[in-house]
Amino acid sequence: MSLSVDISHSQGAFRLQAAFESPGRLTALFGPSGSGKTSLVNIIGGLVKPESGRIAVDGRVLVDRKAGIFLPRHKRRIGYVFQDARLFPHLTVSQNLRYGRWFTPPSERYADIDAVVGLLGIGQLMERRPNLLSGGEKQRVAIGRALLASPRLILMDEPLAALDDARKAEILPYIERLRDEAKVPIVYVSHSIAEVARLATDVVILSDGKVAAAGPASEVLQKLDLLPAGERGEGGALLEMTVAEQDAGHAITVLRSAAGDIRVPVFGGAVGQRVRIRIRARDVIVATQKPEGLSALNIVAGTVASVREGEGAHADIGIDCGGQTVLARITGLSLRTLGLRVGQPVYAVIKTVSFEPGTVAAGLNGEHSG
Numbered sequence: 001m002s003l004s005v006d007i008s009h010s011q012g013a014f015r016l017q018a019a020f021e022s023p024g025r026l027t028a029l030f031g032p033s034g035s036g037k038t039s040l041v042n043i044i045g046g047l048v049k050p051e052s053g054r055i056a057v058d059g060r061v062l063v064d065r066k067a068g069i070f071l072p073r074h075k076r077r078i079g080y081v082f083q084d085a086r087l088f089p090h091l092t093v094s095q096n097l098r099y100g101r102w103f104t105p106p107s108e109r110y111a112d113i114d115a116v117v118g119l120l121g122i123g124q125l126m127e128r129r130p131n132l133l134s135g136g137e138k139q140r141v142a143i144g145r146a147l148l149a150s151p152r153l154i155l156m157d158e159p160l161a162a163l164d165d166a167r168k169a170e171i172l173p174y175i176e177r178l179r180d181e182a183k184v185p186i187v188y189v190s191h192s193i194a195e196v197a198r199l200a201t202d203v204v205i206l207s208d209g210k211v212a213a214a215g216p217a218s219e220v221l222q223k224l225d226l227l228p229a230g231e232r233g234e235g236g237a238l239l240e241m242t243v244a245e246q247d248a249g250h251a252i253t254v255l256r257s258a259a260g261d262i263r264v265p266v267f268g269g270a271v272g273q274r275v276r277i278r279i280r281a282r283d284v285i286v287a288t289q290k291p292e293g294l295s296a297l298n299i300v301a302g303t304v305a306s307v308r309e310g311e312g313a314h315a316d317i318g319i320d321c322g323g324q325t326v327l328a329r330i331t332g333l334s335l336r337t338l339g340l341r342v343g344q345p346v347y348a349v350i351k352t353v354s355f356e357p358g359t360v361a362a363g364l365n366g367e368h369s370g
């Protein structure tokens with residue numbers, strides 16, 4: 001899959017100038033309020049014609065101002081999912097879903113209704129009208145309707161923003177399945193690191209209309225200073241691991257990767273299941289010798305791979321643990337006291353209880369670029 005964007009556009013005093021390439025299945029557009037996320041979504045969707053530039057999805061050009069190409073909205077084959085589900089109130093779920101298919105020529109329909117209903121777990125809702133659905137159920141139906149139009153790209157603009165935490169938790173696994181099984185690239189707008197860390201294969205950080213960083217989620221979420229200020233404390237490493245053991249007696253799950261074992265509060269996956277965990281940089285302690293007599297259950301050996309001193313009193317230490325990088329945010333004072341330098345063997349210490357629900361999730365199925 002591929003999404004290629006290189007556009008500029010002015011709206012009043014605001015100038016959006018965005019260029020990035022994403023090979024991933026779910027590209028998160030991430031940034032603070034007013035950074036240009038919705039403007040970019042509107043340009044990708046064809047609601048706004050950019051002053052200059054080009055956008056292509058899987059090699060298909062949606063707009064290329066130099067070449068005089070501007071595909072109108074209805075020819076872009078883009079499925080939208082907004083914050084509010086926007087279902088037709090007078091139609092049942094089944095009718096809402098089928099509505100999505102009307103506008104796609106039969107020869108171009110790839111989405112099968114039974115498969116979509118199964119993917120989103122909405123089979124028991126088919127005869128209900130939207131007013132009898134919970135917020136999370138409505139959003140699942142809205143995703144189904146978008147998917148049944150057999151789109152070539154799905155644009156999700158803060159689809160969870162209107163839901164409470166319990167409803168968010170309910171719907172996230174379905175978006176993960178969509179990402180892994182639907183074989184259609186997704187652009188996902190959010191300003192929550194928790195969501196982005198869970199879902200994104202690739203991340204584009206927008207700041208004041210410009211791309212501050214773009215690349216694989218595991219790399220971009222380590223650039224703490226580029227993350228929106230309010231979310232910086234949530235940034236850190238994303239590690240791909242496998243469920244190795246369930247220690248029911250202690251309500252702990254042991255995860256394994258080349259980085260070593262990590263113990264997290266019990267997570268319901270089966271042994272062998274791939275998971276992705278987020279380790280916040282602020283939850284990691286660096287030790288130059290293996291600590292003993294410590295309550296923290298996770299002591300992971302590694303080597304200092306990078307040292308970046310921030311503008312404040314802190315420093316970000318990248319620790320290579322068996323090929324995956326764990327990031328630690330420590331004070332500049334600790335950096336100097338410990339004399340940390342690239343290549344030095346160290347231990348990353350992480351408390352098990354720092355892995356709250358949502359920091360451990362199903363891993364990516366299939367290849368990164370899918």
Ligand SMILES: Nc1ncnc2c1ncn2[C@@H]1O[C@H](COP(=O)(O)OP(=O)(O)OP(=O)(O)O)[C@@H](O)[C@H]1O
Nearest residue numbers: 011012013014031032033034035036037038039040
């Ligand atoms: N039609 C318009 N005319 C002039 N300025 C506009 C127009 N639409 C948006 N803007 C400005 O463009 C900037 C980017 O807005 P945009 O809605 O894209 O940001 P955003 O990142 O999606 O924000 P949020 O997270 O709050 O939705 C803002 O400063 C906004 O005021």
